[in-house]
Amino acid sequence: MQPVPQMTVDTLKARLNNGEAIQLIDVREHEEVAHGIIPGAKHIPMNDIPNRIDEIDPNAETIFICRSGYRSERVCEYLQQVGIECGINLEGGMLAWAEIEGPIA
DSSP states (O other), X not given: OOOOOEEXXXXXXXXXXXXXXXXXXEOSOHHHHTTOOOTTOEEOOGGGGGGSGGGSOTTSOXXXXXXXXXXXXHHHHHHHHTTOOOEEEETTHHHHHHHHHOOOO
16 A cells, blocks of 8 residues: 555645645544534545545545544545555645644634
8 A cells, every 4th residue: 555645734724725636535523523624525434435435536636624634534534445556645634734723614
């Protein structure tokens, strides 16, 4: 397995501000997402990924997001194992995002 590509929150913010269309998937649990989500992100809880894999465009660059970057990196590893190479982990997750963006409401 190859190392999971990483993206910093600064890079993601800049790309979103430039209007780039990036597939964002938040893998946190429902109660976590209730506290806020990056605008435009689709919510697919980590444990639902295998059953909802058809909702992930394998040809699109996809940033996976969780609270700290750990679960989203595991999702990227899983996708690699099933032959989907589009996954990029958001380093530091929502904790890092909140440091530059403030709390998400």
